[in-house]
Amino acid sequence: MSKGLPKRSEDYSLWYNELVKKADLAENSAVRGCMVIKPYGYSIWEKMQAELDRMFKETGHSNAYFPLFIPKSYLSKEASHVEGFAKECAVVTHYRLKNAEDGSGVIVDPEAKLDEELIVRPTSETVIWSTYKNWVQSYRDLPLLVNQWANVVRWEMRTRLFLRTTEFLWQEGHTAHATKKEAEVETKQMMNVYAQFAEDFMALPVVRGRKTESERFAGADDTLCIEAMMQDGKALQAGTSHFLGQNFAKAFDVKFATKEGGLEYVWGTSWGVSTRLMGALIMAHSDDNGLVLPPKLAPIQVVIIPIYRKEEEFDAITEKVNEITAELRKVGVSVKYDNRDTHKPGWKFAEHELKGVPLRIAIGPRDLENGTIEIARRDTLTKEQFELASQPISEKISSMLDEIQTSIYSKALNFRTEMTTEVNSWDEFKELLEEKGGFLSAHWDGTSETEDKIKDLTKATIRCIPLDQKEEAGVCVYSGKPSTGRVLFAKAY
Amino acid sequence: MSKGLPKRSEDYSLWYNELVKKADLAENSAVRGCMVIKPYGYSIWEKMQAELDRMFKETGHSNAYFPLFIPKSYLSKEASHVEGFAKECAVVTHYRLKNAEDGSGVIVDPEAKLDEELIVRPTSETVIWSTYKNWVQSYRDLPLLVNQWANVVRWEMRTRLFLRTTEFLWQEGHTAHATKKEAEVETKQMMNVYAQFAEDFMALPVVRGRKTESERFAGADDTLCIEAMMQDGKALQAGTSHFLGQNFAKAFDVKFATKEGGLEYVWGTSWGVSTRLMGALIMAHSDDNGLVLPPKLAPIQVVIIPIYRKEEEFDAITEKVNEITAELRKVGVSVKYDNRDTHKPGWKFAEHELKGVPLRIAIGPRDLENGTIEIARRDTLTKEQFELASQPISEKISSMLDEIQTSIYSKALNFRTEMTTEVNSWDEFKELLEEKGGFLSAHWDGTSETEDKIKDLTKATIRCIPLDQKEEAGVCVYSGKPSTGRVLFAKAY
Structure with missing residues (x-):
């Protein structure tokens, strides 16, 4: 396991790029600016998704799915919106390929030109509000509390894995309300959901704030955000929640019959976080040895590595490991027993360090004799001998995982205070x-x-x-x- | 609640379209052939996803994510593959909009033309195999067992909600193996996973079979499939699993060093199911009153409706309902208490029938006196009085849900046998x-x-x-x- 990570102090940017690749999180694809999210990286994203999705549902939202394509005329309906996104739109103009007549290969069929060009969604306000027009007639249809997990495309000139990519994955909430007040409360609620997720799960302290007019979302009356501090002293916007006023309702003529018999435009919000959070997670906590993951988002929380010379030793260790594994799984800890015989323990230590597994347990023949194990913490790189008889292993590990989660957060908070x-x-x-x-x-x-x-x-x-x-x-x-x-x-x- | 569903016997096709819309499953969008999956429809799809995802992970697969866009030259690398998909490709040719100089609005910026056109993925074999080239060096890197949940686009001329849409949601598994045998075993395994999912969760009996050469996937050596029978006597392909041989390995030059020191092309499979399954689910079981959902995929398994005239009656009923609800949730049954005072019970009965809620409980003042409830089954449209003292409610409901699941399956199986x-x-x-x-x-x-x-x-x-x-x-x-x-x-x- 050759890590060969550059040091943060020497080249933070290179350190980040290399870490993302070497830890098997993501890589660049053949398509400019589009990334491949590798299985290990995706498994962290899945954990983020699961928690966020739960929080959205607990606050009354349902998921739905809207088209990838947006007719060009729709995007243009809200003036400042199109102004904000026009410069970075991928445009579909044709719907068929054919064999070139000169035999030179496959070409775009010029006869299969679309009457109206389609934009690959950079965000879905326009296609969703055009749909809401049919969903909203009366105050009884409100509020609409909808979220979508989707891919979006913004044609970025300078891209970086997770932080800024042409295609990225995200969720976008789109809500419609009868009153201004309700929409404002929703905007703030979702910013708070994001802040809570960042702090409780990502161990990432964030500042809750409001964007200035020039930094607002294109089409919003107000943008709330959470801002985090990275280890190189640069800030990262980790999530935004927009109060849209009646802008999209007016652009798409979405009105409702009020309780009192009037007819009014509805009030809107939208809010989103993306795979950019992966970048924030990596840059906030990791070190020169690799990833440091908060236990609540780590796909593997504990890795167990056997240290042995002879086959009989391995068998005896494995028996003990099976006991420990069963105990840990019972309390919901995710454990991997790395029993590969193709790699030496030192190589495995380095690999799991690189991948940010919060706790590493090593067991050798002497441990078996003494009834001990060695537990190493990834975040502090400290080790301790633990006597198995002294405390149930599940208690010990659970409390260490809690401690790591808290400790990573505190460290990031102290850093931010200092910065x-x-x-x-x-x-x-x-x-x-x-x-x-x-x-x-x-x-x-x-x-x-x-x-x-x-x-x-x-x-x-x-x-x-x-x-x-x-x-x-x-x-x-x-x-x-x-x-x-x-x-x-x-x-x- | 005016259902106004056409009868299956009179116009099966119209019945299907109307049902999809009226039951709030999906609707057509402003973009030709692209659908909006509404929250209720999406919640059924989410249940399908969760079960399939669990089954994929249990068989050793991990999720990852690959780019939406495929360079035109990639698609062309496997001859029969491009042949199969060229006629239905959405093509991105530009990456920017701008204001027209004559002030007529927003136009595609002719200066922002891509050097190479990008295809919106109709399926991801090409982009994934181009990636696998870098992931596979030696036999130690195999097998690669990867799945992706994604949207894909195939420019269909005639579309129908869920069954055939320009954009649809699906999962696509893509695996790479050291031997032909292993890849064949994987192909068959995944077909069996699909069959098990269809039968156990969708209550949909399927025939497991092999496609003829002319019906094979473009680029496969062999295609296995599951085929289901709909109520109108038409068949529906519900899932396919392809043995790709070394076709894509050769097209993208994916070789591996064997244990014995040789260099060989790897063997591949791909397999997918899509939102088309929603169409199959609807068409297999539903009736002239609306959806019939198998309990294992129903977002709401039990709805409870209070029958009352006076406010005090409502309070007493609600107290009883809260008890029942708590009991049912304890055993994992999803329950909704429909206590809206804006609609009459009859209207609610019809709505939940339309939406396919498997069990409906009604409670009125007389039930409170007698210690009974009325339980109605959606699939058979039968009702029974149940004495609460006779059996724990959680047991009664759980066993009824099991019975419904089995009964829907048997009914579909008998129908297929007959057909x-x-x-x-x-x-x-x-x-x-x-x-x-x-x-x-x-x-x-x-x-x-x-x-x-x-x-x-x-x-x-x-x-x-x-x-x-x-x-x-x-x-x-x-x-x-x-x-x-x-x-x-x-x-x-």
Whole structure:
């Protein structure tokens, strides 16, 4: 098992790319910007999906499925929406291939041209709101609380595995409500669901905030978001929840008969997280030895490796391992017994470290004699001898897994705290951004001009206006104009 | 609740279309041939997915994800494969929209033309085998046992909800093996997994068989299938499993170092089932009152409806219902208490009948006095009074659900038996096909010419050569040439 991972301190970006490939998470495909999610990477995504899906259902949502293709005219119906997505749309223009007459191979049949071009969905607001028009007649049909798990395509020029790919997997919730208030509550609720998922399952502390006008979703009146801090001091937007006002209802003429007998446009929200979360998970916790996975999302939580020279030793170890495995599975711990005879223990240690298995148990003949096992923690790279008689193994392992989950979260939280700095002058802003990075908490005058100017000069953007922003009189770090509270700036993925 | 379903006996096709829409399963979208799967329909598909996914994992497969787009040149690498799919490919040619200079709206940007056109995957053999080339070096890397849940697009001219749509959802397994034997065993195993799923969960008896050469998957050496019989006497192919030989390995140069030090092409399989299964489920069991769902796939297994006039009655009923609901949920039965005060009981009865809820419980004030409930079975439309003191409600309901599952299966099996006829002359063949339909078990001379001729004359195709075909000397029902066993003919969806 040759890991050969670059060090984070030397080349964070290369470290990330190599880790994604070497840990069997994903790889680039032959199609520009499209990735292949490999089985191990996909099994982590499946665990994310399962938890998110449960949370969506617990908050009253149902899944449905809408078409991959969107007629070009639909995309154009909401002005700022098409403005936001037109530059990155994959367009289907034909529906048939044929053999070239000169025998040169298969070509697109020019006679099979579509009357209207179809866009491969970059997001589904337009096709869904065109459907909602028929689903909503009266207040009795509301709210509509629908989610979709799907692939979407945005033609990105610079792509990176998981973080920015032409095709990605995501879920997109689309809800319709009778009142503005209800839609606002839903928008906030789903941001909170995302934050809870990030913190409880991904062990990823996030700032809950609101996007500035220029960072809003194309077609939204308000965008809430969760923002996380990566180990290189760059921020990553991990999920967004949009209050759409009546914009899509108006674009697609979705009205409902109110209880009082009136006719009104409905109010909408949409919200999504994507395979980008995989990138966040990797970049937040992993180290120079490989992945570090929070136990709640690890496909394998415990790997057991036998250490032996002779066949009889192996048999005796295996017998003990079978006992332990049964105990652990009984309490829902996922265990793998790596009994391959094609690889040495040291090779296996390195491989499971690379793949982020939270706990590794090693058992040799001496352990059998002494009634012990060696337990190694992936996150801290620490080992301990454990006496099997001292405590039921299932209790021991469960409590260690809990401890790891908490500990990974705390570490990330401490890091973020350390990487969040209040700055009060433009020189300080520039200096800190260059030397340390992280979140810069600074006053801003509230204008897009200043925001754009700061972005042009430093590449830092306003990640969000934190929802827990304190009222505090101050002056804009760039323009010197008055401000009533601090916002978070950072360079971002 | 106005059902207004057409009768099967009068217009089976219209009955199907209307049922799919009225039971909130799916509807046509604005994009030709693409459907919207509505939340209720999707929840049935989710149950199917969960069971199939479990079965795939139990047989050692992992999920992964491959790109939506396939470079045109890839599709062309396997000659018979491109031949089979070229006529129905959606083609992406551009990657950007822009505002027309004459202000007429948004147009496809002619400058954003792709160097090589991309095909929206109609199936993923080519993109997956191009990936496998890098995943397989030695016999140690085999077998590769991968499945993908995805959407695919085939540009169909005549579409019908679930049965034939331009975009559909499916799973596609793609495996690679060191030996021919292993790949053949896998092909058969997955056909058996499909058959078991169809019979145990969908309550749908299927014939396990082999496709004739002309009905094989484009690029396969052998195609196994499961075939089901619908209520109108037409057959429906419910799943296929392909032995690909070394065709795709050769097209994409996928070789492996053998244990013995040689270098050989790997052997492949692929297998898939799709949202078409939803069509089969609906058409096999449902009746003129609506859906009939097997309990194992019903999103709601039991609906409870209160019958009351006064508010106090409702409260007392609700208290009893809460007890019953808790008991049922404890044993894993999914229950819905339909306590809406906006609709009358009769309306609710009809709605849940339409939606195929297997059991309906009604409780009124007299039931409370007598300690009874009324239980109605959807499949038989029969009712019984049940004394709550006579047996724990969870036992009663569980056993009724089991009984329904078995009974729906038996009914479908009896129907199929009745609709399978041995025919021995061409006149008999034509007459039976017209008057009765169903499977015609007949001798065939084994040639594609005869097969095509029969298809031209009668629209009947050879659905399969049953795997349990008996050796029996005979003469071809059409050509009179010798034959060694019977095959199944039918008109099919």
